[in-house]
Amino acid sequence: MAETIKFKTESKKILELMINSIYTNKDVFLRELISNASDAIDKYHYLSLTGKDLPRKNDYEIDIEIDKKNRLLKISDNGIGMTHEELIESLGTIAKSGSKDFMEKIAKLKGEEAKDIDIIGQFGVGFYSAFMVASEIEVNTRSLFDTKGYKFTSKGEDSYTIEEIEKEESGTEVIIHLRKKTDEFDFDKYLEEWQIKDLVKQYSDYIRYPIKMETTKREKTPDSTDEDPKYEDVKSVETLNSMMPIWKKNKNDVTEEEYNEFYHNKFYDYKDPAMHMLVNIEGKLEYTALLYIPSAAPYDLYSEKYEKGLQLYSKGVFIMDKCKELIPDYLKFVKGLVDSSDLDLNISREMLQKSKVLHEIEENLEKKIVAKLESLKKDDFDKYVEFFKNFGLHLKFGIYESYGLKKDLLKDLIIYSSINEEKMIGFKEYVEKMPKDQEYIYYASGKSKDAILAMPQMDLVKKHGYDVLILNDNVDEFLMNILMDYDGKKFKSINQGDLDILDKDEAKKIEELNETKKPFLEAMKNALASKVSDVRLSKRLTDSACCLVSSDGISFEMEKVLAENPAGSDAKAEKILELNPNHDLFKALEKLYYDSPLEINEYADLLYDQALLMEGFNLDNPVEFSNKMTSLMIKALK
């Protein structure tokens, strides 16, 4: 008895979108079905190698059959098959994990934009892509763990049926009833041998199991002669794919397009990767790795659900999908696979994950990736900048989260914009360009170059022509604290601690002034006692009246970042108000102090609030600030 089951709502919507084709490249359905078949054989093979009493097979294959008369296309495999539950679980639910994101993405992409985008592969809704070309799909399957087989049938509308069937061998057969030819699309093309051969070559050549199909060739008949040539159609079973995994092929025999195509299929990214690398290690530890760096951050990279990891193979046999032991956290955006001959298939996954081999491979790959990035930075800086915009933050975290352990490995990969340079710049280049008298590597946190150039703390730095790195990731200032120095040059914030860039005589003058102006400065300090730890004369201001700086330790930027952190921290920067003794305002205030000492408090507050605003802080009491400003304006305008 066949039972009829309704698709889950979400699945139904996706099916509709799929059928009414938001997607133009219908050809990919074949690659999706073949890759499912190959996965199913992988699973069987893996179990047969590790399980005790499974029959080992040596005739794994994927078969394609064209039935022109009935307009059917069959794709079958002798892999692991599906149980009744698995059928419902796998084919009754579309895109189990990604469905929500999928819907959201599609909602945004409908229409023109969606045209060339490989949404299907991207979200692993592979099987359903077959409904783009099928008016009905039958799936006959028998699980390795079941004595019975099942037939799944669906027209891709709102339900499917499942019934019990006899099936001799474990495995799955997908039968596609091709849609009728329309004005827009000729579905009959999938009944042409040459077309199927082409598609397999194009999309599925690397599949490690033979993809076989009966093909027809026109050959001369045995009684054919040169004078009287006669031909007949000869049928024979042909293997359509070369079966050599792409990572086993010689680099020089594989084109960039082929590496990219493999990436699209394997890692569900419709964009070409930014780059790939083939690593071949021989010796004590032997492995091959094919790694890719995506050209854009995967949409879910920053979600908790994102799983890092590389695919793991042992001598060409697939072992697991996202083996996280193969790649450090900060490189989690790297996609790819590792095939090693040093892994014992018979050990459990738990043991495997603890294995030293994996760790050794991880360390090794990390170095290779870093080296590759270094050479990209050297050889194609623009491309590197592109990469860095996508993933630079991860490299910063690599240094930060290792508490600096990886600082020497990664510091040369970090780049920043700067006030003097058009392009981004690394520390090495920065140091090379430093004028002789410059002692520190300066940095400033700010939203843009203009915002930083306008900061009062920049007065003298600008006069000297020193370059200043522009920091705008939350982690940046913490990173500077961990890096501490580069090539012996200390990192220094323009608004933190002392900034001694005055020449000696000038500096001495300021120090002397600090003494003579002490009463006034003390009065200011008292007025702001709850807010600042000191009020002093500045060695960094030339044009501006005042600025706020922090003492070494927690910086303003850190205070802001920590306050944003949901884990909560109310760590505060120690604030110091610096005044410019050469500014008219200073002179006026000092005079006021001597004429009418009580009035100084209100001005001190105003000055402080202004300085806070310039540092991008919110005022505790903006209304009070505004009231004070208003009364001041009235006074001035009277």
Ligand code: ADP
């Ligand atoms: P994906 O392959 O990305 O998981 P699909 O929609 O293509 O998504 O397939 C869903 C699931 O159905 C697969 O994960 C697998 O468990 C099962 N499946 C599909 N085709 C086969 C097959 N030929 N043999 C065994 N299981 C299959």
